Amino acid sequence: MSLSNLDVQKVALLARLAMNEAEIADARIQLSGIFDLIAEMQAVDTRNITPMSHAQDVCQRLREDKVTSSDQRELFQSISPQAEAGLYLVPQVIE
Amino acid sequence: MLNSSLAQLGTALRTKKISSVELTQLYLDRIAALNPSLNAFITTNPEFSLKQARAADELLSNGKEQNLTGIPVAQKDIFCAKGWRTSCGSKMLENFIAPYDAHVIEQFNNAGAVNLGKTNMDEFAMGSSNETSYFGAVKNPWDLNTVPGGSSGGSAAAVAARMCAASTGTDTGGSIRQPASLCGISGIKPTYGTVSRYGMIAFASSLDQAGPMARSAEDLALLLNVMTGFDERDSTSLQRDKENYTRDLIKPLNGLRIGLPKEFFAEGLSNDVAECVSTAIAEYKKLGATIVDISLPNSKLSVPVYYVLAPAEASSNLSRYDGVRYGYRAPEYSDLADMYEKTRAQGFGAEVKRRIMIGTYVLSHGYYDAYYLQAQKIRRLIAQDFSEAFKQCDVIMGPTSPSTAFNLGEKDNDPVQMYLSDIHTIAVNLAGLPGMSIPCGFDHNKRPVGLQIIGNYFAEAQMLNVAHQYQQVTDSHNHAPQNLGL
Numbered sequence: 001m002s003l004s005n006l007d008v009q010k011v012a013l014l015a016r017l018a019m020n021e022a023e024i025a026d027a028r029i030q031l032s033g034i035f036d037l038i039a040e041m042q043a044v045d046t047r048n049i050t051p052m053s054h055a056q057d058v059c060q061r062l063r064e065d066k067v068t069s070s071d072q073r074e075l076f077q078s079i080s081p082q083a084e085a086g087l088y089l090v091p092q093v094i095e
Numbered sequence: 096m097l098n099s100s101l102a103q104l105g106t107a108l109r110t111k112k113i114s115s116v117e118l119t120q121l122y123l124d125r126i127a128a129l130n131p132s133l134n135a136f137i138t139t140n141p142e143f144s145l146k147q148a149r150a151a152d153e154l155l156s157n158g159k160e161q162n163l164t165g166i167p168v169a170q171k172d173i174f175c176a177k178g179w180r181t182s183c184g185s186k187m188l189e190n191f192i193a194p195y196d197a198h199v200i201e202q203f204n205n206a207g208a209v210n211l212g213k214t215n216m217d218e219f220a221m222g223s224s225n226e227t228s229y230f231g232a233v234k235n236p237w238d239l240n241t242v243p244g245g246s247s248g249g250s251a252a253a254v255a256a257r258m259c260a261a262s263t264g265t266d267t268g269g270s271i272r273q274p275a276s277l278c279g280i281s282g283i284k285p286t287y288g289t290v291s292r293y294g295m296i297a298f299a300s301s302l303d304q305a306g307p308m309a310r311s312a313e314d315l316a317l318l319l320n321v322m323t324g325f326d327e328r329d330s331t332s333l334q335r336d337k338e339n340y341t342r343d344l345i346k347p348l349n350g351l352r353i354g355l356p357k358e359f360f361a362e363g364l365s366n367d368v369a370e371c372v373s374t375a376i377a378e379y380k381k382l383g384a385t386i387v388d389i390s391l392p393n394s395k396l397s398v399p400v401y402y403v404l405a406p407a408e409a410s411s412n413l414s415r416y417d418g419v420r421y422g423y424r425a426p427e428y429s430d431l432a433d434m435y436e437k438t439r440a441q442g443f444g445a446e447v448k449r450r451i452m453i454g455t456y457v458l459s460h461g462y463y464d465a466y467y468l469q470a471q472k473i474r475r476l477i478a479q480d481f482s483e484a485f486k487q488c489d490v491i492m493g494p495t496s497p498s499t500a501f502n503l504g505e506k507d508n509d510p511v512q513m514y515l516s517d518i519h520t521i522a523v524n525l526a527g528l529p530g531m532s533i534p535c536g537f538d539h540n541k542r543p544v545g546l547q548i549i550g551n552y553f554a555e556a557q558m559l560n561v562a563h564q565y566q567q568v569t570d571s572h573n574h575a576p577q578n579l580g581l
Contacts, residue, residue: 008452015410015455016417017448018436027452033511034402034453038466041399041473051471052478054301055287055527056552060330075194081424088419091431 001035003028096121097257098575101166101314104260108155108165115155115165118260119148119209122167126212126258129579132239135252137172137230138180139212147209154207162317164207169259171250172213173220174305175294176200179210183296184218184228184246187416187423187442197294198326199263199305206321211259215249218444219413220270220298222246223516226507227446234503235278236576237542241500244274250308251278256579261309261318265295267302268401269495269520272532275308276495276545279534281562281572282308283315286552287527288333291326299408300331302401302524311572312533312562316340319555335553343560349383351561354488356391359519359547365498371536371544372494375565379492382564387488391480396473397522398514403457403470404525409447410454416442449510478526485551490561494519495532495545519547529555533562534571543571 005021008028012019019027073086082089096104096113107113123141130136144167151165175181175193177200182188196204203210217227225233225248233248235241236256243252247264251274254262264271266284275282283306290305297303307318319340326332353376360369376386418424418438425437443451457466484491497518506513523530528549535546546565550558566572 007456011452011456011459014459015448015451016414016432016435016439017443017451018433018440027449030449030510031452031456034449034514037511037514038399038402038457041396041403041469042465044393044396044469044473044476046469046472046476049472049475051468052475053471054331055525056331056333058288058333061327061334063327072194076420079192079194079421081418081422090419091428091434093431 001039002032101317104166105162115148115151116145119144119167122211122259129256129258133234133252133256134231135215135233135249135258136212137182137215144209144211151207161206163321166260167209167211168203169211169214169253169262171247171263172216173265173296174199184216186229191422198291199322202321214253214262217246218447220246220265220267221446221450223273223513227444232503235500241502244277246270248274251275251280254280254308255576261314264308265303265305267298268524269517271306272495272520272530275532277500279543280308280310281312281315281533283531285555286529288331290322291329291332293326293328297412299405311566312559316559340556340559343556344563346560348564351384352387352488353379353384354387354389354484354491356389358391358394359493363497367538368494368544372546375535375546389484389487393476393480394522397477397525398518400470400473401521403466406450406454407458407467410451413451474525477522481526491549493547495547499538499542499544523549531558536571
């Protein structure tokens with residue numbers, strides 16, 4: 001399968017990855033090769049097969065709705081790129 | 096001491112032949128001497144390790160020790176360990192100090208083991224050669240021009256070079272078994288859900304599973320006893336009674352039925368690997384096993400299926416790295432979207448970006464059914480092949496990797512060739528089965544060959560028995576790389 005530069009550009013936008021033109025051209029070649037490999041599975045007849053989303057067919061557990069850990073805001077914010085007064089700081093998005 | 100088994104080390108510690116502090120220092124000195132050439136460790140913290148060793152010595156002198164008390168274990172840098180840098184091999188987490196312990200780390204701490212340091216790995220566990228690490232490639236101790244395999248390459252190299260008594264790894268598509276094979280050590284990926292994923296940095300959540308890496312099956316059993324167990328913080332952790340994985344080690348193998356899938360011995364397999372595996376199978380016949388020819392007809396599709404499912408899950412899991420709450424943030428940006436895009440472009444390496452893009456594409460509008468859903472359906476066919484096979488045999492054997500260690504740089508510009516090096520391991524993850532690799536000889540360049548043993552769900556004790564009996568009558572697992580002062 002061959003992807004276009006525009007396809008790659010769209011995917012980069014969705015994935016929030018800044019890419020310049022040279023990187024897009026490189027990615028197009030490598031991704032096309034990978035999608036050629038992936039295309040092998042298209043020939044398989046999978047009608048009436050239930051998709052397998054997980055290794056074990058078990059139900060998700062339910063648990064009691066109770067507090068299990070204490071507030072660790074200071075500890076967790078101590079490793080953030082920018083925090084102030086208990087808030088994570090990011091560039092302004094609302095005028 | 097460096098060549099002792101975990102059981103022997105335990106005895107030496109209990110009988111005061113050596114203290115945990117002395118043993119830990121011995122390994123720390125060895126790491127200091129060898130790491131500049133092997134690059135197996137990303138972070139060591141001698142002060143922390145020795146503090147744990149002193150606490151272990153205290154337990155030992157009070158008679159309160161467990162099997163692994165005082166034994167220095169290296170941890171793959173994918174496990175959060177409180178106060179330790181936990182980088183996952185990425186620039187994104189280069190300065191991330193974990194604020195809590197992963198369940199695996201807690202289990203080792205509760206057993207009184209010593210955390211010897213964090214081992215190098217492919218970035219976010221995405222790789223088969225350990226060349227995608229932001230901290231540089233790991234060298235294979237058997238031949239410094241070759242790769243150790245990946246993604247748990249640092250953990251495998253560290254065990255092979257006797258820089259630790261044992262180590263941990265994680266296996267999403269072969270990341271414990273393939274490096275174990277390429278470095279001539281033993282490693283087991285247990286049944287999905289057996290070891291908690293809490294605090295283990297996520298790659299592909301429906302496939303990720305942690306396991307131990309060591310020099311023998313007996314050592315693996317002792318490590319698995321510590322690592323496994325139900326943990327309510329992992330929603331896929333299985334509620335099962337605690338097992339003793341050493342219980343069946345000494346059982347004879349009379350009547351064991353070994354399935355050999357014809358697909359594992361097809362073209363693409365190196366002659367040396369095929370020969371070593373055949374010799375190992377012959378050894379099993381001498382031990383009383385019978386051979387059954389089986390087929391896993393859909394296993395050839397495991398690589399394409401995996402490269403849809405794993406990147407899809409990864410693109411979702413890695414969306415959390417946005418430069419807001421922790422990890423890297425780009426130094427310059429114009430607005431919020433620009434901050435996300437530059438942070439991720441600068442913080443992730445090429446292979447990680449490639450997989451995020453594959454995942455984003457296959458999950459995007461209009462392609463979901465053709466890729467993701469189709470892959471999930473074939474995943475079921477692959478799992479069904481195994482259940483059919485296990486009606487005829489007790490364990491499945493074959494090569495772990497189609498070749499021995501390849502040269503550094505040989506495949507790093509060709510992602511498809513790199514992906515195909517996991518062709519024999521990936522199907523096991525898709526099915527959620529346990530799989531292991533043990534050394535079974537050397538190729539003409541004296542590079543180790545690994546034998547893969549695949550068991551049915553929860554058959555770890557049986558697989559360890561099968562591996563242990565082989566290791567009682569053969570000595571591949573006792574060989575050590577030359578020229579490393581052993």
